[in-house]
Amino acid sequence: MTTIFECEYQGRRYAGTGIPEPGAPLTLRPVQDGWYRKALFEGGGPAALATALEEIHDTITVDPGSAGLRFLPPLLPPASGDSLVNGFMGTHRSKFDRPPAPDEPFARPNYYLKGPGSWLRVPGEDLVVPHEPLWLLEEPEVTLVWVNDDDGVPHYAGYTFGNDLNDIGLHRENPWAWTPYAKLCETSVVPHLFLEDPPETATGRVTIERDGAKAWEGPFSCGADSIFQRIPDMVDHLLSYPLLRHPGTVNYLLLGADKASFHDGFRIEDGDRIVIDVTSHGVVLANPVRYGQEATDTSWSRIRRTVPM
Known part of the structure; x- marks a missing residue:
């Protein structure tokens, strides 16, 4: 590879x-x-x-x-406005009650736009989450990298692996409305870009460490053979939207994750270290989790204190 x-x-x-x-x-x-x-x-x-x-x-x-x-996220432009982090949800076969038919009609999976590429982190860097998350979930995922040319035509550059850390507790409380809030956690990616088609198979293990000791461990699979939809269908549909084809934009597309620590009843806490060992590809993505500080002041709150309403 x-x-x-x-x-x-x-x-x-x-x-x-x-x-x-x-x-x-x-x-x-x-x-x-x-x-x-x-x-x-x-x-x-x-x-x-x-x-x-x-x-x-x-x-x-x-x-x-x-x-x-x-190290840097693959092909990350220095201007954050020139890159976007996107993701799919509910894509894995384990979340369906049947296998896909060979001629299964394409049905678009749930999608979210996470933010600019400047939000991406690399191994060893903290992943900052809201100050009081309900229940955090790690998500090992294949991450495709696409670069738009000057005419807005997307060109596939390769793939890497990411951890789409999110607050699944918030998502579970109101999946139709609160998922965008749940995704407001930092995402890390492996800095190595694999110059090949998306992997048919990608497997490994997640270990969550607490105070230097293993607190939870489990396997994962995130290749095409674990995804219900066909990856070309997912990408072709998403990149048909003009806003994602803006000239010069680098798109990071997270393909979704299987069940993980949350489904085992485990809670990720402040200071835990998430280690994603993609054994099939020889790379490791390890990051500490840090709860963010509570926002005690905003420009709006200052206005309310100083200007009669």
């Missing part, structure tokens, strides 16, 4: 290929913002991204623990 990654180091943007071995030095190539666009838009597909990197002969070697080194 061919992968690429991007990072920041000493104030400059770099890219590299492969999944680094723990402790092994990284070979990085300097890149400009949007370096991938020409290669992707000229019809070479995801594989063209690796070729474009190999054509950059200037390299540096750094230690993975170097100060100032930060």
